Amino acid sequence: MLTIGKRDASTTGSAAANHQPRIAVAEKDGVLACGLSGTWTTRTIALVDADMRKLEKRGGSGALSLDLSGIEKIDTAGAWLIDRLAGAFRKGGGEVRIEGESKITSILLDAVGEAGRREKDSGPEPVPNIVIRALEAVGRRVYEMRDDFLSGMNILGATIRGAQMKLGRGHAVNPAAIFNQIDRMGVGAIPVVVLMSAIVGAIVAQQGAYQLSYFGADIFVVDLVGVLVLREMGVLMTAIMIAGRSGSAITAEIGSMKMREEVDALKVIGLNPIGVLVFPRLVALVIALPCLTIVANFAALGGGIFAAYLYSDIPPAAFLDRLRAAIDTSTIFAGLIKAPFMAMIIGIIASVEGMKVGGSAESLGEHVTASVVKSIFVVIILDGLFAMFYAAVGF
DSSP: OEEEOOOOOSTTOHHHHHTSOEEEEEEETTEEEEEEEEEESTTTGGGTHHHHHHHHTTTTSSEEEEEEEEEEEEOHHHHHHHHHHHHHHHHTTOOEEEESOOHHHHHHHHHHHHHHHHHHHOOOOOOOOHHHHHHHHHHHHHHHHHHHHHHHHHHHHHHHHOOOOBTTBOOOOOHHHHHHHHHHHTGGGHHHHHHHHHHHHHHHHHHHHHHHGGGTOGGGHHHHHHHHIIIIIHHHHHHHHHIIIIIHHHHHHHHHHHHTTHHHHHHHTTBOHIIIIIHHHHHHHHHHHHHHHHHHHHHHHHHHHHHHHHHHOOOHHHHHHHHHHHOOHHHHHHHHTHHHHHHHHHHHHHHHHHHTOOSSHHHHHHHHHHHHHHHHHHHHHHHHHHHHHHHHHTO
C-alpha cells in the first residue's frame, strides 16, 4: 500500500502533521482503492491537489473504491476535490463505490455533485416569443406602478399629517428649511422659466398670426395667446421645467443620501426621513410652482405682445385692450388651480424615486431619469384630466 501526502518537517510537531489530508492507494484486480484520511478543508487540500489530479488521469483504467471513514473534517472544497476524482472515473466509464462517509460528508458530496450537474446541464435558456415578453413587461410595469402608488400615498399621508421631525411625534414645521428650498426651487428657477415661457408665447403668437392673416382675423391672435397661455401652456410648461430641474435635484439629493446610508442614520437617531427630507421640499414646491406659473404667464404674454406687434402690427395697447375682453378670472384661475396638484405630483414622484436608489451610481442615474420621465408623463396626464373636468363642469 502506498501513502500519498506531504508531511510538515517543521518544529510544529507531529500533532499538526497527523491532521493533514492523506491518501492511501492500493490497486487489486483492476480496482483502485483509495483510503482518505485527515482534514479536507480549504486550508489543507492544496497539499493533495496534485496527487488527486494524478489519480484522475487513471480514470479510464477501471473501477474506483473510496473509503472516507478516516476523514476527520471536511468542507465544500474537500468534497469538491473528492467529487472531481469520482467524476473523472465515471466519465471514463468506470464504476465508483464510496464507503464509510459520514452524514456531513454525504450532504456535502450531494451538494457539490448537484451544483456540478446544474452547471453542466445549464445551457442558454430558450427565449420566449415576443408576445410572452410583451405581456411580462406589462405585468412588471403594473406591479411597479402599484408599488410606486403605495409609496407615494405613504409620503403624501405623512406630509399631510405634519412635519413629523421625530418618529411618532409631531413637531413644529421648520421654516428655515422650507424657505431655503423655496429659494432654490422657486427663485433660482425664475430666469429659465421666464426665458422659456417668453419664447413659447412668442412662437404661439407668431404661428397664430401667420395662419389667421389668411382670414383677415389677425386680432384674434390675442384670444389665442391669452386663453392658451393662461389655461394650459403657462402652468404646463412651468411644471415640465420644474420636473426636469427641481424634481431631478430632489431625487439626486435623497438618492445620494440613501447611497451613503444617511437616511438610515436619521432613523437611528430617531428622526423621520420623510419629515426631515421630503416635507420641506414638498411644501416648497407647492408654494413655488403657482408663483412661477404667474411669472411664466406674464413672460409668455410679453413674448406674445412682442410677436404680435412684429408680425401683425398690433400695438401693445391694442393687445391689452383685446386681452381684457378675451379673458376673465376663470381663465386665469383655470391654470393656477392645477399648479399645486402638479407640484405635489412632482415632489412625491421625485421623493419616491430617491428613496428607491440602491448603493451604486448606476442606480442613482436610473432613478433620476425615471423621476423626470414619470413626473412629466403624469403631469401631462393630469393636465388632460383637468381639461376634461373643466369641459364637463363648464369652467
